[in-house]
Amino acid sequence: CPRARGMQQPLPPYEMLPAEVSMEEMSRSTTVMVEEPPPPPRDHLVWSLFTTLYGNFCCLGLLAFFFSVKSRDRKMLGDNSGARSYGSTAKCLNTMALVINIIIVVIIVTIIAVITTRRVNFTSPYGPT
Numbered sequence: 768c769p770r771a772r773g774m775q776q777p778l779p780p781y782e783m784l785p786a787e788v789s790m791e792e793m794s795r796s797t798t799v800m801v802e803e804p805p806p807p808p809r810d811h812l813v814w815s816l817f818t819t820l821y822g823n824f825c826c827l828g829l830l831a832f833f834f835s836v837k838s839r840d841r842k843m844l845g846d847n848s849g850a851r852s853y854g855s856t857a858k859c860l861n862t863m864a865l866v867i868n869i870i871i872v873v874i875i876v877t878i879i880a881v882i883t884t885r886r887v888n889f890t891s892p893y894g895p896t
Contacts, residue, residue, distance in 0.1 A: 808851040810838035811858050818861050822868040831860035 815835040818828035838853035 805847070807842055808838065808847055808854050809858075810835045810842060810850065810854050811861060812836070812839060814861050815857055818864050822864050824864055824867045824871070827860050827864035827867070831857045831864065834860065 811831070812835040815828065815831040819832045820828070822828055834853045834857035838850045838857060841847075841850035841853060
């Protein structure tokens with residue numbers, strides 16, 4: 768392919784070994800360092816889906832789902848830094864929605880417990896206590 772040949776870099780010039788160095792004295796081993804690629808960034812798509820379906824307070828779950836999808840798209844395009852950024856935003860939104868939903872459930876359970884306790888005290892067959 769002529770286009771590929773034109774893009775190749777020329778080789779560096781050949782250098783002669785100094786006269787005082789012989790090939791027998793040089794080491795004959797080669798060390799190859801292989802780096803593992805970093806793990807792909809997480810997109811938290813499943814967590815966002817469940818947050819959207821079961822705890823969508825102020826649409827935080829829906830926003831988290833959108834950011835998760837954007838993170839997955841960026842990961843498929845090979846943009847790891849963009850995918851990491853969108854995934855981090857999705858994780859933050861999921862965490863906020865989870866904490867708010869837990870607080871709401873605790874408040875509702877507390878209110879129901881207080882109302883139930885007052886009704887039981889007022890409807891006692893033994894009269895007022």
